Amino acid sequence: MSEPILMKGNEAIAEAAVRAGCKFFFGYPITPQNEIPEYMSRRLQEVGGVFVQAESEVSSINMVYGASGAGGRVMTSSSSPGISLMLEGISYIAGAELPCVIVNISRGGPGLGGIQPSQADYFQATKGGGHGDYKLIVYGPSSVQEACDLMVKAFDVADKYRNPVMILGDGMIGQMMEPVVFPGVTSESPALEKPWATCGNEGREPNLITSIHLDPEVLDAHNWKLYEKYKAMERDEVMYESYYEDDSEWFLVAYGTVARICISVMEKMRKEGTKVGLIRPITLWPFPKAAFDEVVDSAKGFLCVEMSTGQMIEDVKLAVEGKTPVYFYGRTGGAVPIPRNIEERVLDMISGKVPVVTDYFDNIHGGGGA
Amino acid sequence: MKPVYLRPKSLTGTVTHYCPGCTHGIAHRLVAEIIDELDMQGKTIGVASVGCSVFAYNYFDVDFQQAAHGRAPAVATGIKRVHPDKVVFAYQGDGDLASIGAAEIVHAAARRENITVIFLNNAIYGMTGGQMAPTTLPGQKTTTSPFGRDTAGQGYPLRMSELLSTVEGAYYIARCSLHNAANIARAKRAIRQAFSNQIQGKGFSMVELLSTCPTNWRMTPGKALEWVEKEMIPVYPLGEFKIGEGE
């Protein structure tokens, strides 16, 4: 294993992409992910790749469409408002079955919002965002190392399914420095054969990249074909981590950077004798229902902690199917849940002091917490 | 004692967040002076774009809307169509207007939308920390053109005033500079013209202002002003590119 390098999340993500063989980057500046395009503008030149600063995110994602359709290993990155602009293109990319990686180092919204870390793009990422019946595989890394590992995986998974893959981080992952060890891949790693790509039809029938199917029968068949693909992803691509699932009655549920904060709460409370466990989805879509199946019968409650007013909690509730109460704690707009407040909320849950979340507006907000 | 220099009524007096030596502040002052001189303070609606001037609404003592990145001319169009008798201006940076908002500005001009656009060209993305803009000069180093803007692959500076002056609908297009007193005075005359046109119902008017970004150019304020004169003006010649054709 090589020596760890201390790197900022954004730069490490970019380097991991280069090592995964990404040769094409199209993007547009936006805080807090600017280090990704800035790094790529230097680094891709060294490996014979191409960096283009597009005139907007609308253009970035359509450049990605073109490059992917032409067989290139391609990515873009942005942050929440920019991803919103990309949704049309993402829908087209999913429809045309093109592989690519999209990084969202998300920030607080809605609108221009703020630039501090947030998880309020969960719905956008996992429920479609753009129009039509499509899905992205969405990874929610919780450390710089994991972001790098998933980055490499993302390109392979995208190629495997011919589907866009999203890395959903937040400003904290992007801006923090942690030691990373890069996986042993290099930009020389062999790219998959892409016989469907448009690269000139010398010696074969022309290839076509498109998402238009005006005949309802054809579009119906196309959508069911996509559906089968998504089912395969649900079967084969789920990733999560469970902590103390064997002896816990109470579970924290969190992803990304918030999961780390919850881990520190869990460890402290365990030391003090409270049997708390944790479920950390790594794939946000496909959502790791299996993690809940394993514990739902013995669990007394789940506390979902997010930097949003409550988005992933809907998937948690679907996963537990009403068998166990689900509680919520959230901060938004760049306010980060702090361990003390999470711990209080766990104790409230255990003592029955907070209501079970039965509908959206029951979500307990974190306002007032220091 | 007679005061010789007062804060325009249309500025709030809030201390701006702009960096030392940044000419966004001068542009604000000129616009506010014209709003005062035309006695339009209570009748003006501003549109703030996304860039360092996103907080312009804190400094102008008039109604404001804050628009999505690049969309200020569309937002201004919406406002103007509801209030044709009010003065509506958009204040945009070069990334906002010439990059992501290139479509909106062209079509506002094509419609001869009766609005005024103040276009701050500092050849860089200021707010996001100094990335390349479409207006960045060939060879200019930015954080996304670390080896200097290479016209092969990264293209050439977009001259928005020249481009828009070819649009039949555009009524008044001028480019001025904020690098010294004489040019600031000229800029003020152009801004007055642009607002007067709107009041007279003449249609789309835009004033481009060559502006400094000492922070991201990594220069002292004084050097930055020199850079505008020596490097920017040769690429972006000053003058009125279009004056009032059409009815």
Place this chain on the structure above:
Amino acid sequence: MNHRIIMAGFGGQGVMLIGTLLTYSGMREGKKVSWLPSYGPEMRGGTANCAVCVSDRPIASPVVTEPSAVIAMNLPSFDKFSKILVTGGSLIINSNLVNVENIREDIKPYRIPANDEAVNLGSERVANMICLGGLLGVEGIVSIDTVIEALPEVIQERYHHLLDLNEEALRCGYEMVQEMK
């Protein structure tokens, strides 16, 4: 060990650099580390800060809400972060820019005239290193030799003519706090 440190000052005082240096040194010693900066327009002329964690165990949360030590290089940083320091925690104060009488009694303050000392050494720019030296002197965290060895790897090459000065500054801060302990 589980050190959770906040370093704060004006943009330009070099708090991000000393944070990086400490993080890098921790990594060099085989410890688990993280570095989380404040970012955005707040940096422009305002205060900048970073949170550094150095621990034997994996860092659960890189967000430091209850620091075990704080370096406050200017007054706004002192105001903001001295409040959240844990009881018994160490507060390294740049006393040239933080001139305060009343400091919480349940913490350990170390007043270092970092700007003056830096000027004496040859450049005000190394006030940050003096503060870091002070932190190492009271908290340990990593050995000062590791930090000195890390200097050339963290500081940009075009400033390598200043490596000796940085080393002197680290040692100066380190020595100064010995007498205050």
